[in-house]
Every structure is written in structure tokens, then in C-alpha cells.
Amino acid sequence: MRGYDGATLTNLASAAGLSKASLYHHFPGGKPEMAAALVRHAIADLQRQAFSRLSGHQSPGTRLLKFIDGFSAYTQTGESDCLLAVFNHHNTATEETATQQLLINQQFDDWHAALASVYEQAGLRPKKAKRAAHDLMAALYGALLIAKMHNQPVLFTDAIKRLKKDITRQFDLETV
Amino acid sequence: MRGYDGATLTNLASAAGLSKASLYHHFPGGKPEMAAALVRHAIADLQRQAFSRLSGHQSPGTRLLKFIDGFSAYTQTGESDCLLAVFNHHNTATEETATQQLLINQQFDDWHAALASVYEQAGLRPKKAKRAAHDLMAALYGALLIAKMHNQPVLFTDAIKRLKKDITRQFDLETV
């Protein structure tokens, strides 16, 4: 992960097994369009693996547990990074990626609303539900970052276990 | 924040009010040496503003509260980023910055030990103290990241308030 500037077309081309010129056939808009496609793909991926599990006919607590498992899977059990976090962390004051920044911000707002909605269905009042949603996201991304900082993926998996245990207790569920 | 690759010498020079050539007088090692100096500065800064407050003759809980305040100050109340987190997040598989990565990892290990020590002094057993130390760091960095993601700095300050309140309750302290 070397960010937008670190991702050179030569790298991208060799990673794709194509020449630089061929990339422009698939992405006439050049590098910004490639970044946009990557962001869209990451959003769809995180949506599919994690946030889609927030909806359904199961109990709110069960859905939260499935969501956490989905997030863990998305990050390859803490081994990989969240491209959206890296991208958003890493680009400000540049014209080319401003649109992607906004897209990511809006997506996280939507996701936060979906997460808060589940907490409301579990009986929390709107204010507390929003707070719980922020806290869960912060716990997930915080654990991911700390595991990276210490180069100990087990810190992430342990945090996931405890998060799930807390939710299981809070909503009086069986372990899944 | 555009990472190591995004920080061009032209940018650095204009930011420093010097020419590119002059930078090489102060940093003969070129860009990697400049990055190393920046990392060392950031480490010293975070040590001074936050982690130094973990030692002293006050109660463990009080020292934890001062540490949290120091971390908040270091991040400009959530407005700024932690350069160490960005740097570590953002460079892998590159030769030039590998040394800085290791330095940051070791520093965070030391800081974690210092934090865990305070929790031990507060009565926690080693295993739980280490866990609490990891959790606090994850909560701080998680809140910082989420605040950035939603472009709402208040999410960080709110999280700080609640973290301090929790510690105040846990250790039966007066609010500072």
C-alpha cells in the first residue's frame, strides 16, 4: 500500500499483466478513473461481505455478529487493510481524488445509518444507537490499525472475539 | 497527507522556504533521511505530549486521564492525523522506509508496555493490563479514524470524553 501517488502505471500494468497503453483502453480517463473503479470495487466488496448482513429476518444481535464476521473476512482476518480507509486517510488537497473522497464519506454515512438502525431495532434509542454504531466501527478499525502497528494480527482476531462476546452478552444470544 | 511518494522535494522545499538543493545540505541522505528525521520528530512529539504523562507520582487513573488529554492535544483535538499511523499504514514493500517502519513498530511496543504497566499499577493482572492497553490505543486511533471518515471531528472529542469518563468511573476518581 503506497497510496495514490505510489501506484504507478508501470506497477498497475505489470500487476494486470498488460502494457501501460492497454490500461488506457479500459480506462480512458487515465489514473483517476482507475482509482475510481478501485474505490467502487472496494465499496461493493465491503458492502457484500459485511454490511449486507445487517439486513434480514434474524435478530439484531445475530445480524451484528454476522456483520463483524463479514468485516473480519473482508480484512482477511486482519492481515489485509481496508482500501477505503487507506485511500481516505491518505489523500487530501488533491483535485484528482476529491470525488472519491466524497463518495467514501457518503458511503460511510450510509453504512453508519444502517448500523445504527440495527441497534435501534435492538431497543436502543436513536442517540445511543448512533453512538453504538460509531463505537463499533471505531473498535473494528482501531483493532485493525493497532494489529498493524504492532505487527501482530492476533491482536485483531482477539479484539473481534471480545467484540462478539460483548454483543452476545448484551443481547442475550447464543454463541454462533 | 499524501504519503512518502506524494511528498515531493519541490513541496518540501517550498514548505521549508528553501530550494531543493539546500535540503541536501541539511539531509545529505536525500529523501529517506528527511523521512527518518520526520519520523523521529513525530515520535519525540507524541512521547512528550502524551506518553510522558504516564509516569509520575500521581495515581494510575489520573495518569491515564492526562495521557488521553495529551493524545488529544497531539492530534489537535482530532483535527490532525498521527503521522506515525499514516506512515506505518502507508509503506510496505519499499526499501527506503523499511527502517522507519521497524522503528515505529518498536516504539509502539515500548509505549504499549508503558501503558500496560500503568494498568498493572492500578491493580490489573499482566494479561488484562496488556489487553486494556491495546484496547485504549485502539479506541483512540479508531475514534480518530472514524472522525476522519465521517468528516466530523466531534466524533473524536465525544469519544475522548467517554473514554475519560469510563476511566474515571473504573478507578473511582474525581473528574479533572
Place this chain on the structure above:
DNA sequence: GTCTATACACCGATAGAC
């Protein structure tokens, strides 16, 4: 210590053959 001028490599992007 600071500057201008410059070397050389690589960047993103395009032209045009196949």
C-alpha cells in the same frame, strides 16, 4: 548555507501499427 542550472530516470498519457 543558499542558490541556479542541469543530469538522468521515470511519470502519466498518446499515436499508430498490428
Place this chain on the structure above:
DNA sequence: GTCTATCGGTGTATAGAC
């Protein structure tokens, strides 16, 4: 759709005057 060849620009880094 893919390629080679190439453009103008910019990247890091150095030489040498002051």
C-alpha cells in the same frame, strides 16, 4: 485489444557559483 515507441513534464539528486 494489445503492443512498441515516444511525447512533455516532473521526480530525485548533483555540480558548482556565490
